[in-house]
Amino acid sequence: xxxxxxxxxxxxxxxxxxxxxxxxxxxxxxxxxxxxxxxxxxxxxxxxxxxxxxxxxxxxxxxxxxxxxxxxxxxxxxxxxxxxxxxxxxxxxxxxxxxxxxxxxxxxxxxxxxxxxxxxxxxxxxxxxxxxxxxxxxxxxxxxxxxxxxxxxxxxxxxxxxxxxxxxxxxxxxxxxxxxxxxxxxxxxxxxxxxxxxxxxxxxxxxxxxxxxxxxxxxxxxxxxxxxxxxxxxxxxxxxxxxxxxxx
Numbered sequence: 001x002x003x004x005x006x007x008x009x010x011x012x013x014x015x016x017x018x019x020x021x022x023x024x025x026x027x028x029x030x031x032x033x034x035x036x037x038x039x040x041x042x043x044x045x046x047x048x049x050x051x052x053x054x055x056x057x058x059x060x061x062x063x064x065x066x067x068x069x070x071x072x073x074x075x076x077x078x079x080x081x082x083x084x085x086x087x088x089x090x091x092x093x094x095x096x097x098x099x100x101x102x103x104x105x106x107x108x109x110x111x112x113x114x115x116x117x118x119x120x121x122x123x124x125x126x127x128x129x130x131x132x133x134x135x136x137x138x139x140x141x142x143x144x145x146x147x148x149x150x151x152x153x154x155x156x157x158x159x160x161x162x163x164x165x166x167x168x169x170x171x172x173x174x175x176x177x178x179x180x181x182x183x184x185x186x187x188x189x190x191x192x193x194x195x196x197x198x199x200x201x202x203x204x205x206x207x208x209x210x211x212x213x214x215x216x217x218x219x220x221x222x223x224x225x226x227x228x229x230x231x232x233x234x235x236x237x238x239x240x241x242x243x244x245x246x247x248x
Contacts, residue, residue, distance in 0.1 A: 001053070001054040001056075002051040002052060002053060002054065003024065003025075003051070003052050003054050003073065004049065004050065004051050004052065005020075005021060005024075005046055005047070005048050005049070005052070006048070006049065007048045007049055008121065008131055008132065009021070009048075009121045009163075010048060010119055010120065010121060011117055011120050011121065011122070011181070011182075012045065012117050012120075012181065013117070013119055014045070014047075014048065015045030015046050015047065015048065016045075016046030016047075016048060017120060017121040017122055017163055017166065018042055018046075018166055018181065018182030018185065019122055019159075019162040019163035019164070019165060019166025019167065019182065019185060020121055020122070020159050020160070020162060020163040020166075021040075021042070021046045021073075021081060021159075022040035022042070022081065022083070022162050022166075022182070022185045022187070023157075023158050023159035023160070023161065023162025023163060023187070024159045024162075025040055025054075025071055025073055025081055025083040026038040026040060026071075026083050026158065026162065026187065027158050027159065028054060028056050028071040028083070029056075029069050029070060029071050029083045029084065029085050030069045030085065031069075031085050032085060034087070035069075035085035035086055035087060036088055036188055037085070037086050037087065037088060037089060037186050037187060037188040038083055038084070038085055038086065038186070038187060038188075039083065039084050039086040039184060039185070039186040040081055040082070040083045040184065040185050040186075040187075041081065041082050041083075041183070041184045042080070042081045042181075042182055042183060042184070043078075043079045043080060043081060043082065044075070044078060044079065044080050044081075045181075046073070046080050046081065047075055047080070050075075052073050052074060052075050052080060053073070053074040053075075053076075054071060054072070054073055054074075055071065055072045055073075055074065056069075056070075056071045057069065057070045057071065057072070069084070069085045070082065070083060070084040070085070071083045086186060088188070089186065089188060089229060089230075089231055090231070091216065091231075093202070093216075093218035093220075093226045093229045094146070094202065094204065094218070096200060096202060096218075096220040096224045096226075097140065097146075097148050097200055097202060098200075099150055099198050099200055099222065101140060101142075101148060102148040102149055102150045102200045102201075102202075103150055104141070105137070105138040105139060105140050105141075105147065105148040105149065106136035106137075106138050106148075106149055106150065107138065108138035108139050108141075109136040109137060109138040109149075109171075110138070110171065110176035110177075111123060111124075111125055111136070111171070111176070112125060112136070114176070114177065116175065116179035116180075117179070120132075120167065121133060121163060122135055122163045122164065122166050122167040123135045123136070123137065123167035123168070123171070130154075133151065133153075133160070133163060133164060135149045135151060135164065135167060135168060135201065136149050137149040137167065137168035137171045137172070137201065137203060138171075144204070145172070145204065145205060146172065146202055146203065146204045147168055147171050147172040147202070147203040147204070148168075148200060148201065148202050148203070149168055149200070149201050150198050150199065150200055150201075151164050151193070151198075151199045151200070151201055151219070152196065152197065152198045152199070153193050153194075153195050153196075153197075153199070154195060154196075155195055156192040156193050156194070156195055157192070158189055158192070161187075161189050161192065161193070161219060161227070161228050162185065162187055162189075162230070164201055164219060165185075165187060165201065165217040165218070165219060165228060165229070165230040165232075166182060166185065166217075166230075166232070168201045168202075168203035168217050169203045169215030169216065169217040169230065169232045169234070170182070170215065170232070170234055171203065172203035172204050172205055172215050172217070173205055173206075173208070173213040173214065173215040173232075173234050174205070174208075174213060175234070178236055179236070179237050180213060180234040180235060180236050180237060181234065181235055181237050182232060182233075182234060183212070183232075183233045183234060183235045184232065184233040185230055185231075185232045185233075186230060186231045186232075187228060187229070187230040188228060188229055188230075189227070189228040190226060190227055190228060191221075191225075191227045191228075192227070193219065193221065193227055194221075197222060198222065199219060199220060199221060199222065199227070200219075200220045201217060201218070201219050201220075202217065202218050202220065203215055203216065203217040203218075204216050204217075206231065211235055211236045212233055212234070212235060213233070213234040213235075213236065214231070214232070214233055214234070215231070215232045215234065216229070216230065216231050216232075217229065217230050217232070218230070
Protein backbone atom coordinates (compact mmCIF):
# COMPACT_ATOMS: atom_id res chain seq x y z
CA UNK A 1 0.00 0.00 0.00
CA UNK A 2 1.19 3.54 -0.71
CA UNK A 3 0.61 6.89 1.01
CA UNK A 4 1.41 10.28 -0.51
CA UNK A 5 1.69 13.31 1.78
CA UNK A 6 0.30 16.29 -0.12
CA UNK A 7 2.19 19.58 0.23
CA UNK A 8 -0.75 21.23 1.99
CA UNK A 9 0.01 18.97 4.98
CA UNK A 10 3.55 20.25 5.49
CA UNK A 11 5.06 21.25 8.82
CA UNK A 12 8.54 22.54 8.02
CA UNK A 13 8.59 23.76 4.40
CA UNK A 14 9.86 20.55 2.82
CA UNK A 15 8.40 17.83 5.05
CA UNK A 16 5.07 16.64 6.40
CA UNK A 17 3.38 17.98 9.51
CA UNK A 18 4.35 15.54 12.24
CA UNK A 19 0.89 15.35 13.78
CA UNK A 20 -0.99 14.82 10.53
CA UNK A 21 1.50 12.23 9.25
CA UNK A 22 1.48 10.43 12.60
CA UNK A 23 -2.31 10.40 12.71
CA UNK A 24 -2.51 9.07 9.17
CA UNK A 25 -0.15 6.24 10.06
CA UNK A 26 -2.00 5.59 13.33
CA UNK A 27 -5.26 4.87 11.49
CA UNK A 28 -3.65 1.65 10.26
CA UNK A 29 -2.84 0.38 13.76
CA UNK A 30 -5.52 -1.50 15.72
CA UNK A 31 -5.74 -0.67 19.43
CA UNK A 32 -6.82 -2.96 22.28
CA UNK A 33 -7.91 -2.59 25.89
CA UNK A 34 -4.31 -3.19 26.99
CA UNK A 35 -2.90 -0.94 24.27
CA UNK A 36 -5.49 1.86 23.80
CA UNK A 37 -3.06 4.48 22.44
CA UNK A 38 -0.77 4.64 19.42
CA UNK A 39 2.82 5.84 19.60
CA UNK A 40 4.40 7.17 16.43
CA UNK A 41 8.15 7.70 16.16
CA UNK A 42 9.39 9.88 13.33
CA UNK A 43 12.74 8.59 12.07
CA UNK A 44 13.17 11.10 9.23
CA UNK A 45 11.39 14.19 7.86
CA UNK A 46 8.34 12.85 5.97
CA UNK A 47 8.82 13.72 2.27
CA UNK A 48 6.08 15.46 0.34
CA UNK A 49 4.34 14.73 -2.95
CA UNK A 50 5.76 11.29 -3.63
CA UNK A 51 4.46 7.78 -2.86
CA UNK A 52 5.65 6.20 0.38
CA UNK A 53 5.26 2.52 1.23
CA UNK A 54 3.03 1.51 4.14
CA UNK A 55 3.77 -1.83 5.82
CA UNK A 56 1.26 -3.06 8.43
CA UNK A 57 2.24 -5.83 10.84
CA UNK A 58 -0.38 -7.91 12.67
CA UNK A 59 0.01 -8.65 16.40
CA UNK A 60 1.79 -11.82 17.41
CA UNK A 61 -0.64 -13.59 19.75
CA UNK A 62 1.20 -16.85 20.41
CA UNK A 63 4.43 -15.33 21.72
CA UNK A 64 5.46 -15.35 25.37
CA UNK A 65 5.36 -11.56 25.27
CA UNK A 66 2.68 -10.62 22.69
CA UNK A 67 3.77 -8.05 20.14
CA UNK A 68 1.14 -5.32 19.60
CA UNK A 69 0.01 -4.18 16.14
CA UNK A 70 2.34 -1.83 14.29
CA UNK A 71 2.83 -0.05 10.98
CA UNK A 72 5.83 1.43 9.20
CA UNK A 73 6.14 4.16 6.59
CA UNK A 74 9.07 3.75 4.19
CA UNK A 75 10.69 5.98 1.59
CA UNK A 76 12.33 3.31 -0.54
CA UNK A 77 14.51 1.40 1.94
CA UNK A 78 14.56 4.23 4.47
CA UNK A 79 12.27 4.29 7.51
CA UNK A 80 10.25 7.51 7.79
CA UNK A 81 8.01 6.64 10.74
CA UNK A 82 6.80 3.71 12.80
CA UNK A 83 3.56 3.37 14.76
CA UNK A 84 2.79 0.89 17.53
CA UNK A 85 -0.22 0.29 19.76
CA UNK A 86 0.90 1.23 23.25
CA UNK A 87 -0.05 1.43 26.92
CA UNK A 88 -2.41 4.06 28.37
CA UNK A 89 -1.06 7.55 28.90
CA UNK A 90 0.48 8.06 32.30
CA UNK A 91 -1.49 11.14 33.36
CA UNK A 92 -5.05 12.36 33.11
CA UNK A 93 -5.80 15.53 31.18
CA UNK A 94 -6.08 18.72 33.28
CA UNK A 95 -9.34 20.58 33.66
CA UNK A 96 -10.51 22.30 30.47
CA UNK A 97 -10.63 26.02 29.92
CA UNK A 98 -13.48 28.00 28.42
CA UNK A 99 -13.63 28.98 24.77
CA UNK A 100 -13.37 32.61 25.90
CA UNK A 101 -10.15 31.93 27.86
CA UNK A 102 -8.69 30.06 24.90
CA UNK A 103 -9.52 32.93 22.54
CA UNK A 104 -7.86 35.37 24.91
CA UNK A 105 -4.76 33.15 24.93
CA UNK A 106 -4.68 33.26 21.13
CA UNK A 107 -3.98 37.01 21.34
CA UNK A 108 -0.66 36.08 23.02
CA UNK A 109 0.37 33.56 20.35
CA UNK A 110 4.14 33.98 19.95
CA UNK A 111 4.00 32.76 16.36
CA UNK A 112 2.31 36.00 15.32
CA UNK A 113 5.61 37.84 15.93
CA UNK A 114 8.09 35.13 14.92
CA UNK A 115 7.19 31.71 13.55
CA UNK A 116 9.86 29.08 12.73
CA UNK A 117 7.57 27.30 10.24
CA UNK A 118 4.98 29.84 8.95
CA UNK A 119 3.65 27.38 6.34
CA UNK A 120 2.83 24.71 8.96
CA UNK A 121 -0.53 23.02 8.35
CA UNK A 122 -1.40 23.05 12.04
CA UNK A 123 -0.29 26.48 13.32
CA UNK A 124 1.31 28.38 10.44
CA UNK A 125 0.64 32.09 10.14
CA UNK A 126 1.05 32.09 6.35
CA UNK A 127 -1.78 29.61 5.77
CA UNK A 128 -5.38 30.09 4.62
CA UNK A 129 -7.99 28.88 7.16
CA UNK A 130 -9.85 27.26 4.26
CA UNK A 131 -6.86 24.97 3.66
CA UNK A 132 -5.24 24.48 7.09
CA UNK A 133 -6.03 24.42 10.82
CA UNK A 134 -4.47 27.82 11.58
CA UNK A 135 -4.33 27.19 15.33
CA UNK A 136 -3.01 30.01 17.52
CA UNK A 137 -1.91 28.43 20.84
CA UNK A 138 -0.92 31.09 23.35
CA UNK A 139 -0.15 31.13 27.09
CA UNK A 140 -3.05 31.39 29.50
CA UNK A 141 -2.98 34.24 32.02
CA UNK A 142 -3.62 31.96 35.01
CA UNK A 143 0.04 31.46 35.99
CA UNK A 144 0.03 27.72 35.15
CA UNK A 145 2.27 27.95 32.07
CA UNK A 146 -0.37 26.13 30.04
CA UNK A 147 -1.20 27.08 26.48
CA UNK A 148 -4.64 27.09 24.85
CA UNK A 149 -6.31 27.68 21.51
CA UNK A 150 -9.70 27.19 19.94
CA UNK A 151 -10.36 24.87 17.03
CA UNK A 152 -13.52 24.98 14.97
CA UNK A 153 -12.99 22.06 12.56
CA UNK A 154 -14.35 22.28 9.05
CA UNK A 155 -14.26 18.47 8.98
CA UNK A 156 -13.36 15.72 11.45
CA UNK A 157 -10.88 12.89 11.05
CA UNK A 158 -8.27 11.08 13.14
CA UNK A 159 -5.30 12.68 11.28
CA UNK A 160 -6.79 16.14 11.85
CA UNK A 161 -7.18 15.47 15.58
CA UNK A 162 -3.52 14.37 15.77
CA UNK A 163 -2.51 17.55 13.92
CA UNK A 164 -4.55 19.68 16.35
CA UNK A 165 -2.81 18.07 19.34
CA UNK A 166 0.64 18.38 17.76
CA UNK A 167 1.71 22.03 17.50
CA UNK A 168 0.07 23.38 20.69
CA UNK A 169 2.33 20.95 22.56
CA UNK A 170 5.35 22.32 20.75
CA UNK A 171 4.54 25.91 21.67
CA UNK A 172 3.96 24.95 25.30
CA UNK A 173 7.35 23.17 25.27
CA UNK A 174 9.11 26.38 24.22
CA UNK A 175 9.31 26.38 20.44
CA UNK A 176 9.20 30.19 20.34
CA UNK A 177 12.69 31.36 19.37
CA UNK A 178 13.96 27.78 19.37
CA UNK A 179 12.73 25.72 16.40
CA UNK A 180 11.79 22.13 17.24
CA UNK A 181 10.52 19.15 15.32
CA UNK A 182 8.30 16.35 16.55
CA UNK A 183 10.13 13.13 17.46
CA UNK A 184 7.40 10.99 19.05
CA UNK A 185 3.67 11.43 19.62
CA UNK A 186 1.47 9.11 21.66
CA UNK A 187 -2.25 9.77 21.27
CA UNK A 188 -5.60 8.37 22.31
CA UNK A 189 -8.62 9.55 20.31
CA UNK A 190 -11.82 8.90 22.25
CA UNK A 191 -14.21 10.71 19.89
CA UNK A 192 -14.04 13.02 16.90
CA UNK A 193 -14.96 16.70 17.23
CA UNK A 194 -18.13 18.09 15.73
CA UNK A 195 -17.52 20.16 12.58
CA UNK A 196 -18.51 23.81 12.80
CA UNK A 197 -18.36 23.93 16.60
CA UNK A 198 -15.67 25.72 18.65
CA UNK A 199 -13.56 23.27 20.65
CA UNK A 200 -10.53 23.98 22.85
CA UNK A 201 -7.02 22.52 22.81
CA UNK A 202 -4.94 22.72 25.98
CA UNK A 203 -1.18 22.06 26.11
CA UNK A 204 1.42 21.98 28.87
CA UNK A 205 5.12 21.32 29.49
CA UNK A 206 6.31 17.94 30.77
CA UNK A 207 9.97 18.83 31.29
CA UNK A 208 13.13 18.75 29.17
CA UNK A 209 16.44 16.93 28.83
CA UNK A 210 19.12 18.55 26.69
CA UNK A 211 17.70 19.04 23.19
CA UNK A 212 14.63 16.97 24.09
CA UNK A 213 11.48 18.72 25.27
CA UNK A 214 8.29 17.04 26.46
CA UNK A 215 4.68 18.19 26.26
CA UNK A 216 1.12 17.06 26.85
CA UNK A 217 -2.02 18.20 25.06
CA UNK A 218 -5.74 17.51 25.07
CA UNK A 219 -8.75 18.29 22.89
CA UNK A 220 -12.00 19.21 24.67
CA UNK A 221 -15.59 19.36 23.47
CA UNK A 222 -17.61 22.49 24.30
CA UNK A 223 -19.15 20.66 27.28
CA UNK A 224 -15.69 19.89 28.72
CA UNK A 225 -15.43 16.26 27.65
CA UNK A 226 -11.97 15.02 26.71
CA UNK A 227 -12.10 13.95 23.06
CA UNK A 228 -8.41 13.15 22.67
CA UNK A 229 -5.13 13.55 24.49
CA UNK A 230 -1.46 13.17 23.66
CA UNK A 231 2.09 13.18 24.98
CA UNK A 232 4.96 14.28 22.75
CA UNK A 233 8.73 14.50 22.58
CA UNK A 234 10.30 17.37 20.62
CA UNK A 235 13.86 17.85 19.38
CA UNK A 236 15.39 21.33 19.09
CA UNK A 237 16.93 21.87 15.63
CA UNK A 238 19.40 24.25 14.00
CA UNK A 239 17.36 27.07 12.39
CA UNK A 240 19.99 27.53 9.65
CA UNK A 241 18.93 24.19 8.18
CA UNK A 242 15.36 25.41 7.55
CA UNK A 243 14.63 26.58 4.02
CA UNK A 244 11.49 28.73 3.59
CA UNK A 245 9.09 27.89 0.77
CA UNK A 246 5.57 28.93 0.01
CA UNK A 247 2.75 26.41 -0.31
CA UNK A 248 1.93 25.70 -3.94
